[in-house]
Amino acid sequence: MFVLGLETSCDETAAAVVTEDRRILANKVLSQLDEHRPFGGVVPEIAARSHLDHIGDLVEQAMSEAGLEFAQLDGVAATGGPGLIGGVFVGVMTAKAIAAAHKIPFLAVNHLEGHALTARLSEGDAAAFPYLLLLVSGGHCQLLAVEGVGRYIRLGGTIDDAVGEAFDKTAKMLGLPYPGGPALEQAARAGDAKSVELPRPMRGRPGCDFSFSGLKTAVRHRIEAMLEGRDDLEESQVADLAASFQRAVGDVLADRCTHAMERFAQTYGRPGPLVVAGGVAANQALRDRLSELAQAQGTELLAPPIALCTDNAAMIAWAGMERLQLGLTDPLTFAPRPRWPLDQLKGVA
Structure with missing residues (x-):
């Protein structure tokens, strides 16, 4: 066919x-x-x-x-x-x-x-139903149990901004070029992810919902403090902020996915597999963080090829x-x- x-x-x-x-x-x-x-x-x-x-x-x-x-x-x-x-x-x-x-x-x-369903195209039988889906893009951030074609149970979602939007707006505040998400990931490679203290919204709270607006606000406040009357941040400051922001997002996603995996296991008898999809799934640092989480939970991360x-x-x-x-x-x-x-x-x- x-x-x-x-x-x-x-x-x-x-x-x-x-x-x-x-x-x-x-x-x-x-x-x-x-x-x-x-x-x-x-x-x-x-x-x-x-x-x-x-x-x-x-x-x-x-x-x-x-x-x-x-x-x-x-x-x-x-x-x-x-x-x-x-x-x-x-x-x-x-x-x-x-x-x-x-x-x-x-x-x-x-x-x-x-x-x-992209993981079923790229990963074949490894993505057999049911599986846990983290859908992350510029306009969406959701955790869903995928029981079959057209059969989705929403476990949680963002209460404000999507994670991709948070990446793009943070990149813009840092003076990085459009599109912001890939530019921020590139800048983060030269930064120290532990150098700037940023919040992890919703981490530790019950449920599977997300929030990213507070994280964006915290980045803006850090930028204002770093400028100290100057017009632009130094390149090293941009890199450190980008890396710290990306690490904070990874921690939030991991925390929310942990809760979802627990709920998924209660319903289906196993914690996954965990499938990540959407434009933000192209971010290698986040893929690595989620892969570590999946392994720690005794399952695997399935992620489509970047393209x-x-x-x-x-x-x-x-x-x-x-x-x-x-x-x-x-x-x-x-x-x-x-x-x-x-x-x-x-x-x-």
């Missing part, structure tokens, strides 16, 4: 083709970083226009690289939400047109489910494949959604 996937929920335009035996035949991603960099963040109108300008070429490239004709596809999947609604519309309408023209099933994929952590269409195609195999297709009347919680999806009991 072959499924074409389209991803247009934010600032990457992507098209990919995957098979039912987990082969990625093509995975084309066009970043819009240069278009948004002057604004220091994603501009929705610019993103939607860029998707519209490039989606056709990317689909053509993906199909050519996969060596397939549209008639050979068993389905076409597109991110149906959540995301910037203008971009989501572009992907959904393109997929609907392909489905209608070639009389193949259309699959509206929840972007978060794409991330949630499959950030937004891509292979994950959308694979989620579409999983849904197609269960008969969970969608009508061409499906309406794109700016918000679409994972625990509101339809699954198979």
